[in-house]
Amino acid sequence: MVEFLQFTLSGIVFGMIYAAIALSLVLIWRGTRLLNFAQGGMAMFTTYVAIEVIYKTHSYWAGFVVALLAGLVLGAACELTVIRPTVGKPQLNAVIVTIGLLIFLEGLAGILFGGQFRSFPAAFSIIGLRVGGTPIGVSRFDVFVVVAVLVTTLVLAVAFRYTAAGLRMRAAAFNATIARLSGIRVARVLTVGWALAGLLGALAGVLVSPSTFLYPNSMDAIFVYGFTAAVIGGLDSPVGAVVGGLILGVVLSYAGGYVGGSVGSDLTSLVALGILVAVLMLRPEGLFGGARMRRV
Amino acid sequence: MSGEATAASAAGAANGTSASLMVEGLVAGYGGVTALDGVTVTADAAGITAVLGANGAGKTTLLRAVSGMIRPRSGRILLADHNVTGRSPEQIVRAGIAHVPEGQGVIPELTVEENLRIGMMSWRGKRAARAAAVEEEYARFKPLADRRRKLASTLSGGERQMLVIARALLARPRVLLLDEPSLGLAPRVMAQVMDLVVRLSREHGLTIVLVEQNARAALAIADHGVVLNLGRVVASADAATLAADVALRHHYLGF
Numbered sequence: 001m002v003e004f005l006q007f008t009l010s011g012i013v014f015g016m017i018y019a020a021i022a023l024s025l026v027l028i029w030r031g032t033r034l035l036n037f038a039q040g041g042m043a044m045f046t047t048y049v050a051i052e053v054i055y056k057t058h059s060y061w062a063g064f065v066v067a068l069l070a071g072l073v074l075g076a077a078c079e080l081t082v083i084r085p086t087v088g089k090p091q092l093n094a095v096i097v098t099i100g101l102l103i104f105l106e107g108l109a110g111i112l113f114g115g116q117f118r119s120f121p122a123a124f125s126i127i128g129l130r131v132g133g134t135p136i137g138v139s140r141f142d143v144f145v146v147v148a149v150l151v152t153t154l155v156l157a158v159a160f161r162y163t164a165a166g167l168r169m170r171a172a173a174f175n176a177t178i179a180r181l182s183g184i185r186v187a188r189v190l191t192v193g194w195a196l197a198g199l200l201g202a203l204a205g206v207l208v209s210p211s212t213f214l215y216p217n218s219m220d221a222i223f224v225y226g227f228t229a230a231v232i233g234g235l236d237s238p239v240g241a242v243v244g245g246l247i248l249g250v251v252l253s254y255a256g257g258y259v260g261g262s263v264g265s266d267l268t269s270l271v272a273l274g275i276l277v278a279v280l281m282l283r284p285e286g287l288f289g290g291a292r293m294r295r296v
Numbered sequence: 297m298s299g300e301a302t303a304a305s306a307a308g309a310a311n312g313t314s315a316s317l318m319v320e321g322l323v324a325g326y327g328g329v330t331a332l333d334g335v336t337v338t339a340d341a342a343g344i345t346a347v348l349g350a351n352g353a354g355k356t357t358l359l360r361a362v363s364g365m366i367r368p369r370s371g372r373i374l375l376a377d378h379n380v381t382g383r384s385p386e387q388i389v390r391a392g393i394a395h396v397p398e399g400q401g402v403i404p405e406l407t408v409e410e411n412l413r414i415g416m417m418s419w420r421g422k423r424a425a426r427a428a429a430v431e432e433e434y435a436r437f438k439p440l441a442d443r444r445r446k447l448a449s450t451l452s453g454g455e456r457q458m459l460v461i462a463r464a465l466l467a468r469p470r471v472l473l474l475d476e477p478s479l480g481l482a483p484r485v486m487a488q489v490m491d492l493v494v495r496l497s498r499e500h501g502l503t504i505v506l507v508e509q510n511a512r513a514a515l516a517i518a519d520h521g522v523v524l525n526l527g528r529v530v531a532s533a534d535a536a537t538l539a540a541d542v543a544l545r546h547h548y549l550g551f
Binding site for chain 2: 164167168170171174175177178179180181182183184185186
């Protein structure tokens, strides 16, 4: 029972990180019907920026804030420089550009920061909390992970729902033609979408790196998990991304925890792949996806 | 050329004065296909100009070229004698031309009110002015007022058409491009929409370009008619003259 609780709680913590990546993918998918394969690479890069700032300033929070800002800037810069020229061309062009962007960012990180594994600090203690002497499988930092992702998600959700900028983004995502005819500068909206996706990715990178080490490929696996979470939720749905992240996090935690040992940790990626294939075969629109008819 | 400067009423949709729309020698198309081949159309200020013709005649392409959705290969588009050729849709709306696309172009995933607010995205106005403008449209279209918090997907065909026209009016246009506003509507609802079009022109001085399959209904309310065939203008005359031309009607308009 205690084990079950521990696995569930730690699954939720990782699930929140997958949810952040999934949300960033959903943001871009809704705007452009494009899967951004560079999302993990962007998150890795901003996490390197954070670690450099932390070394220079000896302040975790300076690094944290700079990483988020770098995510915003990097997201917008990627959209403006390499994605914008693919607009109006075949969809595959943009997909391949994002793969190229991933390779470029990973190569650049290797050149600038070196290829060795680096440990990334956590904001709070990573020693497991205990309730009445029983370890519950999560630390203070894990609590921070959950809170940080939840707060960011809620702020975004409220902004999307209640602000003019949010309405512009939703309108552009649902129907770009009507949005443009109504005077919404859709190109600008897409840039903002990429910037916000960059911010979410940066958040995920900073939150996950204390438990994975940081190296140029360190976000590849996280990207796959985030993508799986987004597919579970249905690539269209922000709520689905969060729920998908949590489901995946918990399931992988059980798989890794109950099987145990090196088999367990190898098993997690296999289980994730299994879930991905199962969802795509049985319910390709995802749990919350928009298989609904769209009348325009 | 837009001689008559009709003052807009307080509830009106025009921003200041009426404006004419002139399309001169417009050539446009998609890829290798030329859909418009030297089309010249003049829509008088505060008048209703019907653009008629069979499927594939180029009617929708004409509207898409005017609103900036496609870039003309040659020719000019003049709004109140200002050249607006080649501008993006976002700029065209700000210049004063609103395009209501074919097929009841609401965004079904958004609420009625959100659909309306989209119409004001080109504004710099204050919150109170926006709220007042939305209330004006609710006063004009009562059925929308009752459903403002409902998703647009719950509206009937006629209500959707009201919603898209209301949204276009919120952009404060001087020229309104309507693409098949009667498509798929019951006859009684269609009559209401046509009646609304007349009022927008007569009472609010809006210049209206009305693309219609239903030539009879369009000519009944239009001042002027233009008939397109395979991308060229084959007739341009008073609506009454066109409606009386039996040979033309049989040949191009099917009634």
